[in-house]
Amino acid sequence: MKYIWLIPLLPAAGAAINGLIGIRSFSRRVAGIVACVMMTVALGISMVAFWQLLALPAADRAFDVTLAQWIPSIPLQLRSGAIGGMQVQWGLRLDPLSALMLLVVTGIGTLIHVYSTAYMADEPRGGVARFFCYLNLFCFFMLVLVLGNNFLVMFVGWEGVGLCSYLLIGYWYEKKSASDAGKKAFITNRIGDWGFVLGVFLVYSVFGTFDFRAVQNAAATMPVETASFGVVSAICLLLFVGATGKSAQIPLYVWLPDAMEGPTPVSALIHAATMVTAGVYMVGRNAVLFSHAPMVMEVIAIVGVLTALMAASIGLVQYDIKRVLAYSTVSQLGYMFTAMGVGAFSAGVFHLMTHAFFKALLFLGSGSVIHAMAGEQDMRRMGGLKKYLPVTFATMLIGTLAISGIFPLSGFFSKDEILFRAFQSNKAIWVVGIITALMTAFYMFRLMSMTFWGAYRGPAWDASGHGTGLPSPSDRARDTRVAAAHGAPHPADTQAHGHASEPAHEVAHGPAEPDDAPAGHGHGPWHGPHESPTPMTFPLMALAIGAVVAGFVGIPAAIGGPNALEHFLEPSFTAERVDAVTRGGAAGEAGSAAALNARAASQARAASQDSAATTEPQGSPLIEITLMVVSLIIAVIGIAAAYKVYVVSPEISEHLAENWAGAHRTLSNKYYVDELYNATVVAGTFELGQDLWTFDRRVVDGAVNGTGWVTVISAWFSGLTDRTVVDGLVNLVGRICEEGSYGFRKLQTGLVQNYALLMLLGVFAFVTIYLFVR
Amino acid sequence: MITSTHYMLLSAALFIIGVAGVMMRRNIIIIFMSIELILNAVNINLVALSSQSQNLVGQVFAIFVIAVAAAEAAVGLGIILAFYRNKETVNIDEMNLMKW
Numbered sequence: 100m101k102y103i104w105l106i107p108l109l110p111a112a113g114a115a116i117n118g119l120i121g122i123r124s125f126s127r128r129v130a131g132i133v134a135c136v137m138m139t140v141a142l143g144i145s146m147v148a149f150w151q152l153l154a155l156p157a158a159d160r161a162f163d164v165t166l167a168q169w170i171p172s173i174p175l176q177l178r179s180g181a182i183g184g185m186q187v188q189w190g191l192r193l194d195p196l197s198a199l200m201l202l203v204v205t206g207i208g209t210l211i212h213v214y215s216t217a218y219m220a221d222e223p224r225g226g227v228a229r230f231f232c233y234l235n236l237f238c239f240f241m242l243v244l245v246l247g248n249n250f251l252v253m254f255v256g257w258e259g260v261g262l263c264s265y266l267l268i269g270y271w272y273e274k275k276s277a278s279d280a281g282k283k284a285f286i287t288n289r290i291g292d293w294g295f296v297l298g299v300f301l302v303y304s305v306f307g308t309f310d311f312r313a314v315q316n317a318a319a320t321m322p323v324e325t326a327s328f329g330v331v332s333a334i335c336l337l338l339f340v341g342a343t344g345k346s347a348q349i350p351l352y353v354w355l356p357d358a359m360e361g362p363t364p365v366s367a368l369i370h371a372a373t374m375v376t377a378g379v380y381m382v383g384r385n386a387v388l389f390s391h392a393p394m395v396m397e398v399i400a401i402v403g404v405l406t407a408l409m410a411a412s413i414g415l416v417q418y419d420i421k422r423v424l425a426y427s428t429v430s431q432l433g434y435m436f437t438a439m440g441v442g443a444f445s446a447g448v449f450h451l452m453t454h455a456f457f458k459a460l461l462f463l464g465s466g467s468v469i470h471a472m473a474g475e476q477d478m479r480r481m482g483g484l485k486k487y488l489p490v491t492f493a494t495m496l497i498g499t500l501a502i503s504g505i506f507p508l509s510g511f512f513s514k515d516e517i518l519f520r521a522f523q524s525n526k527a528i529w530v531v532g533i534i535t536a537l538m539t540a541f542y543m544f545r546l547m548s549m550t551f552w553g554a555y556r557g558p559a560w561d562a563s564g565h566g567t568g569l570p571s572p573s574d575r576a577r578d579t580r581v582a583a584a585h586g587a588p589h590p591a592d593t594q595a596h597g598h599a600s601e602p603a604h605e606v607a608h609g610p611a612e613p614d615d616a617p618a619g620h621g622h623g624p625w626h627g628p629h630e631s632p633t634p635m636t637f638p639l640m641a642l643a644i645g646a647v648v649a650g651f652v653g654i655p656a657a658i659g660g661p662n663a664l665e666h667f668l669e670p671s672f673t674a675e676r677v678d679a680v681t682r683g684g685a686a687g688e689a690g691s692a693a694a695l696n697a698r699a700a701s702q703a704r705a706a707s708q709d710s711a712a713t714t715e716p717q718g719s720p721l722i723e724i725t726l727m728v729v730s731l732i733i734a735v736i737g738i739a740a741a742y743k744v745y746v747v748s749p750e751i752s753e754h755l756a757e758n759w760a761g762a763h764r765t766l767s768n769k770y771y772v773d774e775l776y777n778a779t780v781v782a783g784t785f786e787l788g789q790d791l792w793t794f795d796r797r798v799v800d801g802a803v804n805g806t807g808w809v810t811v812i813s814a815w816f817s818g819l820t821d822r823t824v825v826d827g828l829v830n831l832v833g834r835i836c837e838e839g840s841y842g843f844r845k846l847q848t849g850l851v852q853n854y855a856l857l858m859l860l861g862v863f864a865f866v867t868i869y870l871f872v873r
Numbered sequence: 874m875i876t877s878t879h880y881m882l883l884s885a886a887l888f889i890i891g892v893a894g895v896m897m898r899r900n901i902i903i904i905f906m907s908i909e910l911i912l913n914a915v916n917i918n919l920v921a922l923s924s925q926s927q928n929l930v931g932q933v934f935a936i937f938v939i940a941v942a943a944a945e946a947a948v949g950l951g952i953i954l955a956f957y958r959n960k961e962t963v964n965i966d967e968m969n970l971m972k973w
Binding site for chain 2: 844845847848855856859
């Protein structure tokens with residue numbers, strides 16, 4: 100366990116190797132091997148660490164590692180007025196929550212790395228190395244995020260995964276829509292991070308420390324802010340703003356659907372399994388803190404459930420297979436936040452874990468479908484692929500059943516836990532959640548129907564094996580619009596994306612040429628859909644197994660299960676306490692030494708007082724079982740409806756689209772949220788930029804120019820002085836000489852007698868002087 | 874008896890007449906004559922005092938003065954002749970080429 104610092108460092112080393120050397124020199128195979136080996140070893144160490152953690156008694160499951168000092172102690176004033184010394188360590192902590200997240204990240208990460216070796220095989224050599232470098236870098240940052248034991252280390256990981264998300268979404272950066280999507284993701288994340296950072300600062304200001312454990316313990320001693328919106332509520336609200344950005348909740352979810360521009364493994368890893376769950380993890384980490392702010396918890400629950408509903412409704416009408424899954428991710432994240440909001444922290448983390456399995460499975464499966472269809476992503480041009488892609492079909496079916504919440508797959512247990520806790524807290528949230536579950540089942544089976552069942556609607560291929568592989572003229576005409584986001588026009592379908600002219604192609608070979616549209620794969624003429632190679636199907640199968648069995652760790656007590664996960668995670672969601680009596684102990688003292696004494700006592704009290712409400716007093720098991728049955732029935736209704744509408748009688752969907760054209764259009768245009776943001780925030784920012792530029796030109800440059808003008812004018816005045824006064828004096832002297840000489844020359848009369856007279860007068864003067872003065 | 878005082882008075886009178894002639898006469902020849910008169914007045918003074926003091930220096934000096942006066946008259950007349958050749962006049966009021 101003391102080697103947990105290796106777990107993030109191995110992917111970091113892989114990223115460094117691939118980034119510095121690999122892009123230049125590694126072949127595709129070597130780059131892939133380097134990345135996968137690093138992840139596999141990290142997975143191995145994670146599993147060892149987890150096993151070692153399990154070996155400890157339940158109350159002691161925590162292990163801190165401090166690597167180095169980051170910020171030495173700086174005196175800073177706290178909110179209370181005292182001067183605290185702010186210091187931050189590079190510290191990692193292994194406790195049940197972070198161990199679980201470790202396994203999720205490294206496990207699913209490794210599978211996706213393996214998948215990517217086959218999926219990205221058509222990319223240029225340097226591009227493959229770059230991809231694996233970024234992917235490893237992402238895993239490094241995500242592991243730092245989940246292992247960090249204080250807010251700042253977690254924030255390093257938080258920001259880093261945002262960066263890697265940008266890099267990976269914009270992997271095909273030459274495609275404008277991809278680079279735009281990358282920018283959108285990063286900027287929207289950044290807006291959330293603004294709130295997060297303010298929350299972190301406020302945490303320090305109130306608690307005097309960034310360490311999670313210290314903050315939880317200090318918060319446990321504070322009163323629950325039921326009536327008023329106090330400082331703890333402010334902290335929690337700001338942290339939640341960060342979570343909305345990172346985990347794609349209302350209002351900052353808009354980046355996630357656009358993020359599907361990235362390669363499918365990226366969507367699977369980052370936007371399904373790990374990065375978007377960072378917000379959920381953060382709330383879980385600070386469970387005690389959030390429990391002390393019931394108003395914010397309500398906000399979280401409401402935002403979560405509304406996001407779930409809204410995203411599910413948009414996903415009902417999307418035609419791009421990845422967009423359906425993207426909105427599904429947003430919706431499921433909404434479920435997780437609903438769970439967090441009603442106080443069911445371990446239920447939210449449980450759903451995080453099961454969702455990671457089945458959503459990654461679904462994304463990788465969709466990637467397999469896209470790979471088979473040579474880059475086609477529009478479901479209207481798929482259909483009947485079941486016989487060509489058996490493994491993909493079977494695994495995706497398992498994933499779809501899991502997400503729809505069918506017993507006994509994993510999604511059933513986790514979603515049901517959330518719905519049960521929501522029912523206990525607020526019936527309205529439960530109703531919205533059930534409606535969303537209906538929609539989830541419906542749109543997922545719509546996806547399956549349009550892709551795998553029914554008649555094949557895609558482009559033709561040359562089944563003879565050789566030849567030019569040219570499609571028939573009608574197909575060719577249709578194929579020339581493969582570059583468009585939506586091929587076949589739909590009666591009531593307006594641009595569901597807003598950039599219909601952008602290629603929906605996964606493969607970055609630019610817009611498809613008409614005569615090799617199906618062959619834009621780099622394999623030569625397309626030979627029809629084929630099952631994917633083993634590096635792609637193996638992760639699908641592994642994840643399918645996970646999707647089936649992962650739920651069994653959380654079987655609730657109502658139907659006789661041990662509810663192992665909740666008990667396992669509980670220490671992470673409660674604060675350590677010195678003693679039930681000495682409640683007002685200082686934060687730092689609730690450390691390991693004193694806690695050892697009162698573990699048993701604290702466990703019992705944790706359930707009652709100001710711990711996170713993980714073990715609420717259970718309602719009757721009857722209610723729980725009833726709710727399970729209700730949600731099962733709802734899921735089955737959704738599935739049946741989808742099957743009827745899309746497989747049995749496809750004309751119903753067109754009929755509905757015509758009759759409900761307004762609603763259809765609103766949903767297709769995603770409630771016009773992007774347009775709203777563009778018109779207000781984006782346009783507003785540009786306006787502000789223009790105004791500031793005008794200010795810069797007029798005021799700032801004006802001031803500078805004005806100073807120049809002042810200088811010029813004052814110089815003119817100086818010149819005036821110089822010209823009149825100084826030159827005047829000089830000229831005056833000259834004039835005096837001139838005028839004087841005019842006067843003096845009158846002496847020269849030229850008359851000899853005048854000269855003689857003057858001589859005489861001079862003689863007389865001398866004689867006078869001689870006679871009288873001597 | 875005729876003392877040196879009479880001679881000095883005569884000398885003075887001649888001197889003044891000479892100076893007045895230099896100042897007031899228009900003709901340059903007359904001015905030269907007046908200059909000669911001044912010089913001769915000085916001669917009389919020198920000789921009288923020499924006779925009175927029984928010193929021969931005065932008389933010798935008078936001889937020098939006569940020589941100088943002669944030379945000077947020669948030179949001066951030469952200048953007048955040169956000037957007359959240019960300007961055709963002996964009126965000193967018209968000899969004002971050195972006027973500003």
